[in-house]
Amino acid sequence: MDKETAKKYLFDMIKIRQFEEACGRMYMQGKIKGFLHLYIGEEAIAVGSISELSKDDYIITHYRDHGHALARGMDPNKAMAELYGKVDGTSRGKGGSMHLFDSDLNFMGGHAIVGGHLPIAVGIALGIKKQKRKGLVMCYFGDGAVNEGEFHESMNLAALWDLPIIFYLENNQYGMGTHVKRSSANPEMLYKFADLYGMPSTKIDGMDVITVRDSAREAIEKIRKGGGPLLIEAMTYRFRGHSMADPSEYRENEEVQQWQKEKDPIELFKDYCYTNNILTEQETNQINGEVKTLIKECLEFAENSPLPDMSVAEDKIYNTNN
Amino acid sequence: MAEMNLRQALSKGLREALDNNDNVFLMGEDIGLYGGPYAVTKDLYKDYGPEKIIDTPIAESGFVGAAIGSSMTGMKPIVEIMTINFSLLAIDQIVNHAAKMHYMSDGQLSVPMIIRTVTGAGGRLAATHSQSFEGWYASVPGLKVVAPSNPNDALGLLRSSLNDNNPIIFVEHSMLYGVTGEVPEPYYETPIGLPKVIQEGTDLTIIAWSGMIPVAQDVELKLKEENISCELIDIRTLNPIDFELIFESVKKTNKVVILDEYWETGSFGAYISSVIQENCFDYLDAPISVVNSMNIPMPYSAELEDQVVPNTKRVLEKIKNKIGL
Ligand SMILES: Cc1ncc(C[n+]2csc(CCOP(=O)(O)OP(=O)(O)O)c2C)c(N)n1
Ligand SMILES: [Mg+2]
Numbered sequence: 247m248d249k250e251t252a253k254k255y256l257f258d259m260i261k262i263r264q265f266e267e268a269c270g271r272m273y274m275q276g277k278i279k280g281f282l283h284l285y286i287g288e289e290a291i292a293v294g295s296i297s298e299l300s301k302d303d304y305i306i307t308h309y310r311d312h313g314h315a316l317a318r319g320m321d322p323n324k325a326m327a328e329l330y331g332k333v334d335g336t337s338r339g340k341g342g343s344m345h346l347f348d349s350d351l352n353f354m355g356g357h358a359i360v361g362g363h364l365p366i367a368v369g370i371a372l373g374i375k376k377q378k379r380k381g382l383v384m385c386y387f388g389d390g391a392v393n394e395g396e397f398h399e400s401m402n403l404a405a406l407w408d409l410p411i412i413f414y415l416e417n418n419q420y421g422m423g424t425h426v427k428r429s430s431a432n433p434e435m436l437y438k439f440a441d442l443y444g445m446p447s448t449k450i451d452g453m454d455v456i457t458v459r460d461s462a463r464e465a466i467e468k469i470r471k472g473g474g475p476l477l478i479e480a481m482t483y484r485f486r487g488h489s490m491a492d493p494s495e496y497r498e499n500e501e502v503q504q505w506q507k508e509k510d511p512i513e514l515f516k517d518y519c520y521t522n523n524i525l526t527e528q529e530t531n532q533i534n535g536e537v538k539t540l541i542k543e544c545l546e547f548a549e550n551s552p553l554p555d556m557s558v559a560e561d562k563i564y565n566t567n568n
Numbered sequence: 569m570a571e572m573n574l575r576q577a578l579s580k581g582l583r584e585a586l587d588n589n590d591n592v593f594l595m596g597e598d599i600g601l602y603g604g605p606y607a608v609t610k611d612l613y614k615d616y617g618p619e620k621i622i623d624t625p626i627a628e629s630g631f632v633g634a635a636i637g638s639s640m641t642g643m644k645p646i647v648e649i650m651t652i653n654f655s656l657l658a659i660d661q662i663v664n665h666a667a668k669m670h671y672m673s674d675g676q677l678s679v680p681m682i683i684r685t686v687t688g689a690g691g692r693l694a695a696t697h698s699q700s701f702e703g704w705y706a707s708v709p710g711l712k713v714v715a716p717s718n719p720n721d722a723l724g725l726l727r728s729s730l731n732d733n734n735p736i737i738f739v740e741h742s743m744l745y746g747v748t749g750e751v752p753e754p755y756y757e758t759p760i761g762l763p764k765v766i767q768e769g770t771d772l773t774i775i776a777w778s779g780m781i782p783v784a785q786d787v788e789l790k791l792k793e794e795n796i797s798c799e800l801i802d803i804r805t806l807n808p809i810d811f812e813l814i815f816e817s818v819k820k821t822n823k824v825v826i827l828d829e830y831w832e833t834g835s836f837g838a839y840i841s842s843v844i845q846e847n848c849f850d851y852l853d854a855p856i857s858v859v860n861s862m863n864i865p866m867p868y869s870a871e872l873e874d875q876v877v878p879n880t881k882r883v884l885e886k887i888k889n890k891i892g893l
Binding site for chain 1: 597598601602603605607623624625626627628629630653654657691692693694695696697862863864865867868869870871872875876
């Protein structure tokens with residue numbers, strides 16, 4: 247990996263990490279409300295896979311969406327303002343943390359009904375195919391979502407219609423407080439669901455950003471060459487609770503600590519960069535500092551943005567541009 | 569009498585059910601090891617074990633259907649759907665299957681089960697997580713819908729639901745779990761279908777249920793300061809409803825306002841209003857007013873959410889402008 251790419255990867259992962267840490271703090275201060283699901287621990291997936299996408303590609307994801315949005319290049323100021331419920335947010339304060347959208351980036355949203363966005367992802371791929379456009383759909387979802395009927399309906403439709411879509415399963419091993427072993431009959435084999443629909447699939451280490459990048463690159467190339475849908479299962483772990491309301495009694499502290507100590511994607515990537523003489527500690531420290539400034543700015547931006555008024559609430563219920 | 573909150577009253581009722589009937593079991597997402605998304609089932613997993621307290625995968629249609637099937641063999645499932653918003657994934661099982669089984673089989677089959685679920689806004693959870701669909705379910709023949717607003721009714725209605733051989737949608741409002749109240753020690757049941765006058769008055773009848781009760785109580789207090797005496801009715805059950813008690817109140821006060829957290833168009837409150845006007849027309853001194861959420865998908869921003877749902881200010885305005893009090 248060259249220096250510039252390494253810097254970019256590290257910057258993006260640290261940006262997500264610090265953004266999420268700031269969100270957690272601001273939630274405690276009551277600046278952010280509702281349900282807040284942090285992506286801390288899973289940064290390598292968003293950064294490694296989204297960095298391989300082009301402008302024409304679409305992204306759609308679930309409510310744990312900040313990481314994907316920032317990796318795609320969403321303006322952190324606007325994202326934070328949305329979380330604050332302010333008028334300069336991506337949806338002027340109407341969507342909140344679980345529902346970030348940016349159509350300019352083909353970022354088709356965070357969606358908060360588990361499994362609900364999978365058929366929509368299929369539809370976006372159908373739209374691409376029918377209009378003979380370039381591009382594909384990257385659809386992120388969790389291990390909990392594979393148990394909804396919509397997952398299976400979507401997989402079948404995508405395969406049947408041979409659509410340009412990557413089903414990206416972020417297996418952080420828990421759906422809220424329920425471990426995959428307690429929710430899936432064959433928990434080690436989730437990626438094998440693809441077999442039944444005649445779809446290629448792989449299972450990878452989602453904590454290693456380079457592995458994530460390589461598998462995404464391979465999948466994307468296949469689709470660009472005219473291949474059909476694919477599934478990637480990335481093994482990961484969320485370092486924080488499911489949401490800020492999580493009592494955290496369903497897993498051992500030692501389990502969390504062990505993942506943090508041994509598999510932190512940012513630390514792993516830093517080690518890789520040091521070992522291969524790609525970056526120096528001074529350079530990574532500098533990145534840390536740059537991100538810090540950026541996060542400070544986005545908090546200020548959100549704080550200073552005005553609250554929306556009722557005209558905003560009443561606007562855009564219907565498309566009046568008929 | 570024991571003082572407890574609504575969450576504790578439900579927990580007490582669930583424990584009783586598990587203790588007294590071997591065929592009772594609970595199932596739902598994260599009700600066990602996690603402790604329940606709203607902590608109603610906290611510690612039940614520890615005390616009753618995984619055979620009785622089943623943590624399900626996220627598969628609403630699947631586990632609701634499975635509950636229906638098991639109830640047809642004599643089990644008594646109490647299912648929790650995390651919120652009423654997610655019940656839409658199971659609505660086919662509820663409306664096309666649970667509600668129809670007894671009728672289509674002409675009584676050969678029954679579906680004696682309870683679906684507990686959480687309704688309402690207030691959590692800053694935005695458009696897909698803040699809806700109040702209890703009125704939808706109440707419109708379906710074959711389903712019963714209860715929606716308690718206090719611990720006493722919650723326990724009493726849960727007991728009645730357990731003794732009922734029909735599919736019951738048991739609706740809990742997320743903002744009411746902490747509401748405290750007195751719960752009698754001796755066993756009692758609260759009949760399904762019977763509204764309750766929770767405050768007597770002479771000038772205006774306020775009808776509400778579930779999350780709208782605190783707003784109704786606030787309105788009652790504000791109007792009292794202006795020497796307007798309100799009669800407050802908690803309907804407690806949306807289907808069936810014994811309307812007689814409501815008619816009696818209307819005949820006394822001659823004025824009615826109904827609070828319904830659902831949107832204006834097609835609201836259950838509007839249905840209540842139509843039944844009243846058809847039966848009490850000659851007694852009415854003013855139009856019946858229904859105060860609903862504005863016809864807007866719920867915005868996330870707290871400042872907006874508070875204006876979209878029926879609030880004291882909006883109810884008082886409507887009482888002044890439409891009813892003329
Ligand atoms: C249809 C539906 N059912 C339940 C929920 C409540 N809920 C929100 S997130 C979640 C867990 C999802 O877990 P997973 O898919 O593994 O994603 P993760 O949160 O681990 O990233 C649940 C049960 C929901 N939002 N939608
Ligand atoms: Mg998960």
